[in-house]
Amino acid sequence: MIDWIFIGILCSILFSLSCQSKKNKSTPVAEIKEAVQQKIDSIEHWYNNEWLPIASGGTEAQMHRAFGNGRKIYKQIEWAVEFFFPQTAKELNGAPLPEIEPEENMVIAPSGFQVIEALIYPFAETNRTRLLQESKKLTSVLHRLQILWHEHQFRDDQVFVACRLQVMRITSLSLAGFDTPLSLTAIQEVSFSLKGVQTAISAYEQVQHLQLFDSIYTMIRGAADFISEHKHFESFDRAFFIGSYLQPLANWFFILQYKLNLKPPNIY
Numbered sequence: 001m002i003d004w005i006f007i008g009i010l011c012s013i014l015f016s017l018s019c020q021s022k023k024n025k026s027t028p029v030a031e032i033k034e035a036v037q038q039k040i041d042s043i044e045h046w047y048n049n050e051w052l053p054i055a056s057g058g059t060e061a062q063m064h065r066a067f068g069n070g071r072k073i074y075k076q077i078e079w080a081v082e083f084f085f086p087q088t089a090k091e092l093n094g095a096p097l098p099e100i101e102p103e104e105n106m107v108i109a110p111s112g113f114q115v116i117e118a119l120i121y122p123f124a125e126t127n128r129t130r131l132l133q134e135s136k137k138l139t140s141v142l143h144r145l146q147i148l149w150h151e152h153q154f155r156d157d158q159v160f161v162a163c164r165l166q167v168m169r170i171t172s173l174s175l176a177g178f179d180t181p182l183s184l185t186a187i188q189e190v191s192f193s194l195k196g197v198q199t200a201i202s203a204y205e206q207v208q209h210l211q212l213f214d215s216i217y218t219m220i221r222g223a224a225d226f227i228s229e230h231k232h233f234e235s236f237d238r239a240f241f242i243g244s245y246l247q248p249l250a251n252w253f254f255i256l257q258y259k260l261n262l263k264p265p266n267i268y
Contacts, residue, residue, distance in 0.1 A: 028203035035199050039077045040149055044142050046070045055135045060123040068185060071113060075189050076196030079166035085148050091141045093179055111137045114179055121182035157264045160257040163197045167250045175238050184233040191224045209259055216252045219245060
């Protein structure tokens with residue numbers, strides 16, 4: 001009788017633990033949300049502890065190195081920021097051109113990485129005050145990004161659309177040096193953009209589709225290897241890179257989304 005009671009208690013405990021394990025199991029969206037949050041925290045840490053001190057009194061070489069570090073962090077979450085918060089993306093890494101609001105008779109000054117780049121490539125000591133002013137604008141932008149991401153909810157299908165758009169963004173803008181016209185670090189930054197996309201996609205790994213995931217990872221590693229061997233902006237073979245890596249990646253993402261049955265909701 002005691003044995004049966006003991007067995008009953010043990011089964012109850014195991015069932016409870018099993019249920020708790022399932023309850024605590026993270027979803028892909030939750031994993032992605034946490035991964036992006038960590039990078040947002042990293043870019044805030046970079047801003048406060050690396051960039052601001054160097055902008056206040058560092059040399060041009062130190063600025064270039066620190067500036068590159070911040071951009072590499074941002075590139076890993078650019079896919080999410082550009083897709084979900086385009087206005088914030090514009091304030092972080094938009095073109096350094098004023099935005100005109102004719103209805104309100106307003107001209108909005110540009111801000112972000114590209115404005116800062118223009119002040120440090122090359123750097124003149126006479127620009128130090130303005131550099132600090134432009135740098136401190138990032139305080140409110142990064143704070144808003146923290147709040148937006150914390151509150152934002154998104155769907156699985158949106159992740160795949162955002163990742164495909166990031167590949168297109170690399171193809172049409174990054175490889176052309178659109179957001180690095182002076183530093184010309186666009187080619188090296190592509191590796192970090194693809195790393196961010198891979199982190200997002202990897203949250204959906206399933207045993208039955210491991211071969212497809214391996215194909216995607218192999219393609220991204222190949223792209224990174226190609227970049228490490230061909231870093232020069234002017235001589236980089238963009239046609240080969242797009243045809244051999246970026247276009248196939250975009251196709252793989254579409255196929256994977258279909259295989260995982262992650263369709264957008266029917267709103268009609």
